[in-house]
Amino acid sequence: MTTKKPWTLKSIAKELGVSNATVSNAFNRPDQLSEKRRNEILASCKKLGYSGPNKAAQSLRRGKSDIVALVLPDSVEYMVSDPVASKFMKGVSSILERNQVNLLLFSGQADNLSAVSDFVDGFICYGSPRNTSLIDELKNSPKKVVTVDFDIDRNASVNVDNEQAAYEIAKKALRTSDDKVAVLGLRLLDTKLTCRVYDTPDYSLQCSIAHKRLNGYRRAIAEAQICLPSDRVWNIPESSEKFANIAAKEALQSAPRPNVLLCMSDLIAISAIQEANRLGLKVPEDVRIVGFDGIDEARRITPRLTTIHQNSEEKGVKAAQLFLDSAKHAELIPYTLIEGNSC
């Protein structure tokens, strides 16, 4: 093997004794030269180990990189192991890969988009980023933007009707006006703590999906003529056993003990079921528990979880399609009520 400093368009053109414009055309514009000539050049390049024009330079010149940034609501570290976000990424990447577009994961906690914005063709933003100043950057970005689970003026978006879905699952869980209800909420407050929400208003999150779900629950609860005291709503900072266990235990040990637990994620609901078992409570006899999301594990657990399947993968597919189509409209994705036997 010879030690080769990488070929450039110019150096390879000289080596082949042709114009650099011709090499460029051979790779980029087949119609600008004869089939035969093109194949000769391409073959020679391959033989010499020149794999085509430098993509970074190409992107600088053309203003297009075939890379899209997926802006996650939280750190990549956290999001990548969240089953719901994973399904979303699965959907996104299935479409992108098919179109030879690459995916860059970007943290919603980053200071600003500038670290990557010059490298990518645009952004798919999955949920409102924790660092809200990113939202303004997205609003002002000259690049393509698709938002998911929230909206930015005049941009393409994909949403699910969280309020209505929450209403339906709550409706399913509630039976009589004697039911004692507790809500295990996900990210109702902007804190890393597991705690009760009370009436704490958190205006910055008012339109978050968590609050939409809470509104849905409240509507069903009101219709059932049940009262939801303000000390019966918990905030869980992230969808994981660790935090959910604490809230579930607190809720199940409070008096009067709730017999209905409305959980804002399946992972929370699964933790709650386990906590109930540890406390000697039977699900659904002693306490009915419903989830939200419809992750795979919800089908595998005993009892099977009653939940809302929100089809995250389809959301990802749609978001990627809107992106590639440079669409500007909003899409609504349907959800499904999954009847398990946890309620």
Next chain:
Amino acid sequence: MTTKKPWTLKSIAKELGVSNATVSNAFNRPDQLSEKRRNEILASCKKLGYSGPNKAAQSLRRGKSDIVALVLPDSVEYMVSDPVASKFMKGVSSILERNQVNLLLFSGQADNLSAVSDFVDGFICYGSPRNTSLIDELKNSPKKVVTVDFDIDRNASVNVDNEQAAYEIAKKALRTSDDKVAVLGLRLLDTKLTCRVYDTPDYSLQCSIAHKRLNGYRRAIAEAQICLPSDRVWNIPESSEKFANIAAKEALQSAPRPNVLLCMSDLIAISAIQEANRLGLKVPEDVRIVGFDGIDEARRITPRLTTIHQNSEEKGVKAAQLFLDSAKHAELIPYTLIEGNSC
């Protein structure tokens, strides 16, 4: 809002009435100008909406982008929802994010690396990519490369002793020489089919982790003076319920019925437990089942799975550190035997 065509270093310098070198220095080399001057310039830039030098141009010039490509063994679509790969990505991204380095996901099925290689500072390659020609590209790449779960000459790598781990878990599962063993293997063959392996040699995969695990199983089986007939090893093409159910059912319905199932992933083992239950078999009384990987769900299921925890997150952390340190050596990560009650 005024419609602004994006500022460039040059245009902003002219606007501010200073040299473009000064603007560049203000952003990149604080020592080249007074604190005061620097702050003035930075403030003016911010006010005018110039967020700093274009990163794409910067990277072209400097040959550094602060982006690293994570080359996955299979399609991004598949890998992103695999719990083991997810943990690995979690580890990688935790380190990268801390160092302001961004992560690009790249498919092991892609034709070549050239779509991204000019954009990134190097590659972390998680497992041997399905398209093996990528391995040659990695070998010849002038960029940094860290491999995980396999090796490339003279490059940094992170590995787990799969053979020994498999030996230990098998040892745990086997009791007497009367035990009837079956192996539910993951990707022992290069096919998309669930089928028995028999003696089919697949030389290209001979050194894959699946075969290392199989060797470990075999060693324990031999030591226990048990025979493993060639029709008792199954190939499962990917770690999912869908394929695992088929193999588990086939294995559990074969005669003589196995009373020990050695599964090469936890997802396979979990599927096997469920299949056993469906067939009216008790775990571990009628059939002992062990997994591999140590995913979270393995702790949540009933019975708790006995498995090898291979600490994928730590693998990711190490891989990212080796990458950032431009290391050239190989690391071995320890594993842990998790005692559940499925065996």
Next chain:
DNA sequence: CTGTTAGCGCATTCAC
């Protein structure tokens, strides 16, 4: 501290 210059590797235009 400033201004200038020469590339980084390429695509595009234009005359030939």
Next chain:
DNA sequence: GTGAATGCGCTAACAG
């Protein structure tokens, strides 16, 4: 088909 020229936006080196 060619070759030269221009610029994408920036950095680094150097003289002032």
